[in-house]
Amino acid sequence: MKKTKAFRLGDLQLRIMKVLWEHPDATVADVLAALGPNADLAYTTIATMLRKMEERGLVAHRVDGRSFLYHAAVGEAEISHGMTSHLVDRLFEGSLADVVSHLLTTREVSRDELRELEKLIAAKKKQL
Amino acid sequence: MKKTKAFRLGDLQLRIMKVLWEHPDATVADVLAALGPNADLAYTTIATMLRKMEERGLVAHRVDGRSFLYHAAVGEAEISHGMTSHLVDRLFEGSLADVVSHLLTTREVSRDELRELEKLIAAKKKQL
DNA sequence: CGTTTAATACTACCATAGTAATACTACCGC
DNA sequence: GCGGTAGTATTACTATGGTAGTATTAAACG
Incomplete structure (x- = not known):
């Protein structure tokens, strides 16, 4: 069993997941661009987060030349369900x-x- | 304005808040007892959490002899609203x-x- | 070929949550 | 009055999220 614990996503992680759900096979630069210039983050910040998220099994990548193409490894439904259920159970006793x-x-x-x-x-x- | 950022409560913190909403003026031992024996936590764990939560403005205490009587410093409605809104906005765009x-x-x-x-x-x- | 450059890898912080052992202190019973 | 005990205070450590600088490497360009 995987038991990804698919709740407990930080804000940035969730924003990154949303990007990857919409644009699979995105490079670090793609994700950074998709987050918009309002989110004033360093390139390496995204790269680091993506690596950490891959460790956790949230995303995966394949190699394309020098670049990594990242895609979500868990679906939006699973994350939404996990996070929502977690909150509903904790806060409203289900x-x-x-x-x-x-x-x-x-x-x-x-x-x-x-x-x-x-x-x-x-x-x-x-x-x- | 305080801007308590009344979301971002960990599981334990939320459980403690729930205890305090139901039993104001609870001692550390009271909170520990109210959490039930299923939650196998040390006395000092609760004490530490309560002190950290007081720093954050989530709870407050008054002195009664040698003991501290803790009570919630923010209401259940505020926390529920904060946490729920946070999730709804982040996950479902409101x-x-x-x-x-x-x-x-x-x-x-x-x-x-x-x-x-x-x-x-x-x-x-x-x-x- | 050599040098710029774009990519990842590594390392390093800080903050907060959770967990708890240990240290200190003051009251209470004998 | 002295010692145990019931409290709080201090300290510490792990994990994770967020943030980013620096190092390394390999590709591309001239």
């Missing part, structure tokens, strides 16, 4: 209703969004 | 529908829970 209730009371919600939610729930209901 | 959709597809959901969610949404709708 109660779905508690999470949604919390979200509805603490965030700005538009009428459109509410309609969207109703649709989601109706669909799920039919599926049961 | 989209409520995306979060709920994800929760519905990745977790076991009972018909009762769905009904509960519908009720929550209906209530919110009326409130707008």
Whole structure:
């Protein structure tokens, strides 16, 4: 069993994963560019993070000439699921209703969004 | 402004906060006991964590004889909101529908829970 | 060919979370 | 009053995330 512990991703690591999910086979320079100039990071910072993340099994690379082409080694669904479940379990004891209730009371919600939610729930209901 | 950065709580820290929200004015021994014997931690581990958390402004204490009585210095709502928002923003770009959709597809959901969610949404709708 | 240069590798910090042993200290019971 | 004990204080160590400088190497260009 792998048991990647696919939660516990730092902010930068998650941003890098997002880049790799969208652009597989990215070089260090590609990732740095994709993070945008707002994220004022050194080239070597990204390179180091990618190496550390590869150690952890989050990403992998293949060689292309002198360059490494990195790609995500775990899917977005797995990470999302891991991180979300972790939070829901830790903070709301796994109660779905508690999470949604919390979200509805603490965030700005538009009428459109509410309609969207109703649709989601109706669909799920039919599926049961 | 304090800007407590009220997310980024480790697991143990969150468990301690939960204890203090339920039992204010708890001693180190009280917290340790409340965490249960399953959590096999040393007395000094809790004491150290509490001191570190006090440095960060998460908890505070008052003196009672030789003992410190600890209480939470930030509310449960603030922590929940901070942690949840952080995750929703980082992982789902702030989209409520995306979060709920994800929760519905990745977790076991009972018909009762769905009904509960519908009720929550209906209530919110009326409130707008 | 030799030199610039672009790539990775190595090393080194700092911060925070978690964990705990050890040291100090003051009260309480005898 | 003295010693045990119940507290806190100090110190320390591991792991991980973030950040980046320096070293090395190999390719490319003239």
